[in-house]
Amino acid sequence: MANLADHLFRQAEERGSKCALYYEKDTYSFAEIADRVRCIAGGLATANIGIGSHVGLLITARPEFIFFQQALFALGATVTPLNIFYRRNDLLHAIQSCALDCIILGPEFLGVLPACTAEGAETLKRVILVTDTPDADDPRQVAADRLIEAGIPIDRLVELPPTAISMILNTSATTGKAKGVMLSLGNIRANYDHTPDWLGLTASTVTLCALPLYNTFGLNQCVNALMVTGASMVLMPRFDAVRCIEAIETHRCNFFPAVPTMLQKLIDHPDAKKHDLSSISRIMTGGAPVPAALIERICETFRRDTVVITGYGLTEGTALASIEMIELDADGKIRRPKSIGKPVPGVEMRIFAEDGREAATGEVGEICMRGPHVMQGYYKRPDDTALALAGGWLHTGDLGVVDDDGHFYVVDRKKDVIIRGGQNIYPTDIEEVLYGLPGVSEAAVIGVAHDVLGEVPWAYVALKPGTTLSAADLIAHCKEELASYQVPAALHILPELPKGPTGKILRRHLRPA
Numbered sequence: 001m002a003n004l005a006d007h008l009f010r011q012a013e014e015r016g017s018k019c020a021l022y023y024e025k026d027t028y029s030f031a032e033i034a035d036r037v038r039c040i041a042g043g044l045a046t047a048n049i050g051i052g053s054h055v056g057l058l059i060t061a062r063p064e065f066i067f068f069q070q071a072l073f074a075l076g077a078t079v080t081p082l083n084i085f086y087r088r089n090d091l092l093h094a095i096q097s098c099a100l101d102c103i104i105l106g107p108e109f110l111g112v113l114p115a116c117t118a119e120g121a122e123t124l125k126r127v128i129l130v131t132d133t134p135d136a137d138d139p140r141q142v143a144a145d146r147l148i149e150a151g152i153p154i155d156r157l158v159e160l161p162p163t164a165i166s167m168i169l170n171t172s173a174t175t176g177k178a179k180g181v182m183l184s185l186g187n188i189r190a191n192y193d194h195t196p197d198w199l200g201l202t203a204s205t206v207t208l209c210a211l212p213l214y215n216t217f218g219l220n221q222c223v224n225a226l227m228v229t230g231a232s233m234v235l236m237p238r239f240d241a242v243r244c245i246e247a248i249e250t251h252r253c254n255f256f257p258a259v260p261t262m263l264q265k266l267i268d269h270p271d272a273k274k275h276d277l278s279s280i281s282r283i284m285t286g287g288a289p290v291p292a293a294l295i296e297r298i299c300e301t302f303r304r305d306t307v308v309i310t311g312y313g314l315t316e317g318t319a320l321a322s323i324e325m326i327e328l329d330a331d332g333k334i335r336r337p338k339s340i341g342k343p344v345p346g347v348e349m350r351i352f353a354e355d356g357r358e359a360a361t362g363e364v365g366e367i368c369m370r371g372p373h374v375m376q377g378y379y380k381r382p383d384d385t386a387l388a389l390a391g392g393w394l395h396t397g398d399l400g401v402v403d404d405d406g407h408f409y410v411v412d413r414k415k416d417v418i419i420r421g422g423q424n425i426y427p428t429d430i431e432e433v434l435y436g437l438p439g440v441s442e443a444a445v446i447g448v449a450h451d452v453l454g455e456v457p458w459a460y461v462a463l464k465p466g467t468t469l470s471a472a473d474l475i476a477h478c479k480e481e482l483a484s485y486q487v488p489a490a491l492h493i494l495p496e497l498p499k500g501p502t503g504k505i506l507r508r509h510l511r512p513a
Contacts, residue, residue, distance in 0.1 A: 007227035037071045053077040058103055060084055099380070209236060249277065324340055348370050441462045
């Protein structure tokens with residue numbers, strides 16, 4: 001029996017006076033956070049929130065997200081962090097797919113809240129507002145402060161079995177409607193709680209968190225790692241290259257978890273060379289394919305001994321499934337470009353061919369995994385669950401290969417493979433070539449229907465400021481580096497490529513109407 005909030009209260013006992021959280025001009029010690037969580041939990045309990053409650057968190061990256069999350073854990077509720085970029089229909093879908101009976105939200109999100117009478121919102125009985133006055137015409141609404149004032153701070157945590165569903169996380173929905181991924185307390189203990197050891201994080205770590213907190217990347221490597229290790233964290237309300245650079249220098253941050261586009265913008269910014277970034281000793285990146293050229297530039301920008309780690313995982317697998325510790329050769333080139341590394345302890349990974357057999361070394365197949373980190377299933381989606389977990393393996397939908405040394409490589413998303421006249425084209429192969437040009441900031445390749453060939457690749461590129469490359473220049477480069485059938489049939493230069501809230505480039509938004 002355990003509780004996900006027990007790490008916080010252990011830190012409050014062992015290092016209560018230590019500053020745990022920096023947010024703009026505010027600081028919070030572990031003891032202060034624990035006291036706030038006790039009071040919030042007591043208030044939420046007056047609204048009958050506890051075991052069996054499904055509660056959505058729609059709060060931006062600010063301390064209140066952490067306070068309310070930990071309070072909900074303490075009460076044994078099931079927590080669903082919600083995408084802050086959701087529109088009303090997206091939020092309504094989340095309410096339905098996760099059966100949310102309560103949402104805790106910041107005032108800026110009242111505009112996307114479905115009406116009381118909205119079809120599909122029947123389960124939502126309570127809306128708790130953080131720092132705002134409730135709408136008298138909406139009987140669901142209540143102010144968080146009012147509940148906290150009426151409650152009595154809790155004096156103990158609810159004890160839960162490993163099978164208790166602690167979180168339901170929505171998938172990123174890059175290929176369709178989001179589904180609710182059920183993660184048990186046991187899933188999180190097996191994966192989140194071991195992540196700091198795998199990444200080399202300790203109580204002396206100072207994390208720069210510019211990730212959204214509703215995503216498993218931020219939930220795991222920022223919030224949960226803070227609680228497990230007793231480290232310190234500098235929380236940014238949103239990613240901004242200049243503010244991140246300043247925060248690294250001011251707080252001497254030594255760990256920076258970030259998606260590739262964040263790192264690209266930071267190292268490309270002219271201020272990066274004007275500030276002291278030497279405190280960064282560890283960088284974790286993932287959440288999208290990481291171009292080799294970008295990793296090499298990261299290694300050039302930071303200290304030579306900075307540890308750069310790439311990771312692979314998915315929400316259905318709780319978080320991390322494999323990690324690659326980047327190694328450079330004598331020429332500063334990556335030894336294993338595109339590798340996602342080897343599985344972390346407790347995770348078993350295999351490559352399966354389309355006919356169901358285990359693929360041979362170097363043969364492309366679907367990456368599948370099993371272990372205590374694999375989700376309990378999609379909430380109220382038994383058919384999707386059965387498909388995803390067929391044969392006792394989690395089928396990731398990613399195509400990959402494994403080499404003789406046991407290192408895995410993602411070739412592409414299964415649904416993103418372009419089949420041109422019978423030839424398989426993997427978009428990342430083309431993107432890697434485009435990223436190899438110094439003036440390219442972002443690149444994405446999609447398949448577009450063709451009357452004769454079935455599909456052909458189209459490329460979309462964003463350039464760094466001051467770059468004069470033309471589409472013809474980029475096509476000419478592709479012709480030099482790629483097989484003829486891989487060369488994009490069209491290339492479009494855009495100011496910036498469309499991205500999701502975590503910085504992942506959204507190929508589906510590039511598809512022509």
